[in-house]
Amino acid sequence: MKYLLGLDLGGTKVSAAVLDGENKIISRARAKTRAWRDDEKVFQTIVSTGRRAIERAGIEAAQIEAVGIGSPGPLDPRAGLVIESSNLGFRNFPLGPRLAEEFRRPATIDNDVNAGMWGEFKMGAARGASNALGLFWGTGIGGGLIVNGTLYHGSSKNAGEIGHMIVQADGPRCGCGRRGCLEAMASRSAMTRDLRKALRRGKKTSIAKLIEGKSESVPSNALRRAYQAKDELAVKTVDRAARYIGYGLGSLVNVLGPQVVVLGGGMIEAFGQSLIDRIDKVARKTAFEFAIKDVVMVKAALGDDAGMIGAALLARESLGGRKR
Numbered sequence: 001m002k003y004l005l006g007l008d009l010g011g012t013k014v015s016a017a018v019l020d021g022e023n024k025i026i027s028r029a030r031a032k033t034r035a036w037r038d039d040e041k042v043f044q045t046i047v048s049t050g051r052r053a054i055e056r057a058g059i060e061a062a063q064i065e066a067v068g069i070g071s072p073g074p075l076d077p078r079a080g081l082v083i084e085s086s087n088l089g090f091r092n093f094p095l096g097p098r099l100a101e102e103f104r105r106p107a108t109i110d111n112d113v114n115a116g117m118w119g120e121f122k123m124g125a126a127r128g129a130s131n132a133l134g135l136f137w138g139t140g141i142g143g144g145l146i147v148n149g150t151l152y153h154g155s156s157k158n159a160g161e162i163g164h165m166i167v168q169a170d171g172p173r174c175g176c177g178r179r180g181c182l183e184a185m186a187s188r189s190a191m192t193r194d195l196r197k198a199l200r201r202g203k204k205t206s207i208a209k210l211i212e213g214k215s216e217s218v219p220s221n222a223l224r225r226a227y228q229a230k231d232e233l234a235v236k237t238v239d240r241a242a243r244y245i246g247y248g249l250g251s252l253v254n255v256l257g258p259q260v261v262v263l264g265g266g267m268i269e270a271f272g273q274s275l276i277d278r279i280d281k282v283a284r285k286t287a288f289e290f291a292i293k294d295v296v297m298v299k300a301a302l303g304d305d306a307g308m309i310g311a312a313l314l315a316r317e318s319l320g321g322r323k324r
């Protein structure tokens, strides 16, 4: 049997999984990478986490057919380069070639969100569609595009950055430096910023303690609890964010014509279908009727596993020599 190693590199952790010949996860490992800003240290942690997953699978490293990794970008997937990932210290880091050298197997890299979307396309919520759009709503907002059955990279090799569409002219500053991006209007960090601002203006909320004097974004589950308890400020903030996501998705449906829109990420995991319905309603008012009438909006099915599964399957794909 041929196995695959799938890795998912995030800003704070790396996760690894071994997949068997039927694309089922047979072992896992994970480690923290919090704020090291040291590329070699991050790389060694990726390698040791991957080796631990292989050990736990009870197989030999030689039985691994290929290695795939999803990493924050921008990237050059073909050259295997992480062009920049500031909180991991990567700058033109040859992640693909270095992994290939360590594991003595072909290694494939792609954007972490693309890998997650590929996982959802091959094994999850977008299975069977040929055109699909994924939006992952958490601390940031990420996107992935499947066009005619393949992951769409565009000429820039980094297409799909739907979190950085400007949805409000001269809006609040985004992490990317621009103003009014969808991410700056609706991400968990944007909602936390809005809640903080409201608190300073004397508004009340049951989650004030989670926001004041903290640098992190308010957790999705805390937002959901406050929302369900009808905390006025929490309801207003989440509904507003959902509205912007609906505008963004409705516009994208007009541009791209997908069959399926996959919604995932911490916010969707925490709130579930009710939040998808809210977004869906706004998107349907935003898009042309002919463009959206047959579009289904579904919850991501693979959760945190999507990135590892997608990265592993992209690696298998590139073994087949198929052009991506």
Ligand SMILES: [Zn+2]
Pocket (backbone or CB within 6 Å): 163, 164, 174, 175, 176, 177, 178, 181, 183, 184
């Ligand atoms: Zn931005």
